[in-house]
Amino acid sequence: MTTTPVRSTVTSVRFIVGAWLTLLALTLLSGLFGAEHAVGALGVKGIDTAILLIAFAKVFVIAHAFMEHRHAAGWLRLSFAGWYVLVCGTLMALYWM
């Protein structure tokens, strides 16, 4: 019995580049929050919360787009989701203390 080798269809280049541009934009946004003059109305805790949320949003984009989690098995996505929630939640609680 022979098999016909078939190239798998691919995640689109546009999707990957779009994810990268999103990551750059989120990085610049978090940089603005992290800069000295950006405290403003949010206050220090608000700024720290925004920085942490943006960081974990970027982690999600990397996992979803670069690590190809949008096509991956449920157990892998669930494991990562657990990591996001646990780690981000713990850090935010500590930064709010």
Added chain:
Amino acid sequence: MGDTTFAPDSPNTTQPIAGRNGTPLERRMLKRGVPGEVGIWAFILTDMSVFAIYYIVVALSRSRQPEVFLHGRHLMSLPTGLLNTFFMLTASLFVALAVQYIRQGRNGTSQVLLVGAGLCGTGFVITKYFEWGAKLAAGYTPLSDNFFQLYFMLTGIHLLHVLVALVVLAYMSRKVTHIRQVPAASQMRFIENGASYWHMVDLIWLGLFALLYLAS
């Protein structure tokens, strides 16, 4: 449309990847559903958990000595952190694109992308060298205070990961030279493993960047 099929997990195959037209056995293997091998994901999740503990140590240490951490954070160079983040993200972009092009059999393009990723990774290492040099020249060492102890230790451990990732990249590039048109399942698994490791190194940096360079 746009579904990605990952390389099957069969240990002894040198057969080209079979897609939807493959045998029932191959179709079952393709249902593994993770890039690379399950083992690399066990490793990645473990390493991410270790770094999660490091992040929490930073946050706990900061809560006990907020003025030390604020002082340390003010001494960090945001432009340097942004540059290094750019290097990490762009290297990941190139690696992710390379994987797609390898699946399409466009090996020459994928090699260029892997070189690009290597250059970004090297840029990160060089920037880190100058960043550490500046800190040490200014008299800040891992023994200065808790902030700098964590800064040097965690960025140092991450730097080791980057150096390993550069070696992995070289092996991935070498693997691509052995591909004849369509990659065999074992070749694709190796490349997906390496790419996943690289993205993990990028991901870990994002946490360090937020905690050491941005948050107060």
